[in-house]
């Protein structure tokens with residue numbers, strides 16, 4: 001089945017609202033789901049400190065309140081942790097107090113709206129698969145976001161396989177994201193060549209385990225893809241993400257719409 005068939009419901013949808021909860025900012029925008037683009041400029045408010053569930057939910061509500069949104073518009077929220085049925089189950093790069101928190105309930109209480117919460121990489125990857133770099137790609141797409149951590153998202157023939165925590169694969173006895181995330185490049189002041197060696201090992205491991213048809217590389221550093229992607233030698237085609245910073249918001253909105261339907 002092609003991705004076009006699978007996402008036809010989303011493509012004919014009127015719209016939804018996406019929120020990206022990040023370590024430094026909480027960003028939101030209404031999304032036109034037919035084209036997979038923002039329907040209005042996004043609004044960003046700094047992430048509160050400490051980033052407790054209640055404080056973050058209130059900031060999400062403030063972002064939503066900046067727009068005149070009909071009450072029935074579904075809200076999709078990204079979160080940088082495993083999200084099982086609305087509940088955060090891990091906290092690799094966020095406050096531990098989130099573990100066990102029902103992100104959907106806490107944001108729904110603050111906004112008075114229906115909320116669907118998803119892992120940040122799943123949201124970004126879903127958007128890339130449906131509207132971005134992997135649009136119309138058949139088979140298995142693995143989207144890898146390189147940032148503070150490593151987020152991974154698998155989409156098979158248009159269907160998301162959620163919560164694939166492959167950033168935490170143990171390679172040479174170490175958590176992969178500690179060595180190969182963009183934060184590791186910055187922390188250790190690595191040259192592009194040095195970082196590419198670590199990425200080579202990471203992506204080779206992924207392709208040997210999962211045999212994807214396409215890798216898509218996202219995260220802020222993906223805009224500098226020409227510095228490191230050409231240094232990798234893989235059997236799997238590897239391309240930069242095209243939706244960049246917008247991907248999380250667009251994917252969260254699309255997934256919220258699907259969930260509601």
Ligand code: BGC
Nearest residue numbers: 080081082092121149150151
């Ligand atoms: C988390 C993932 C998240 C990724 C990117 C990892 O440390 O475990 O859930 O998707 O970072 O934010």
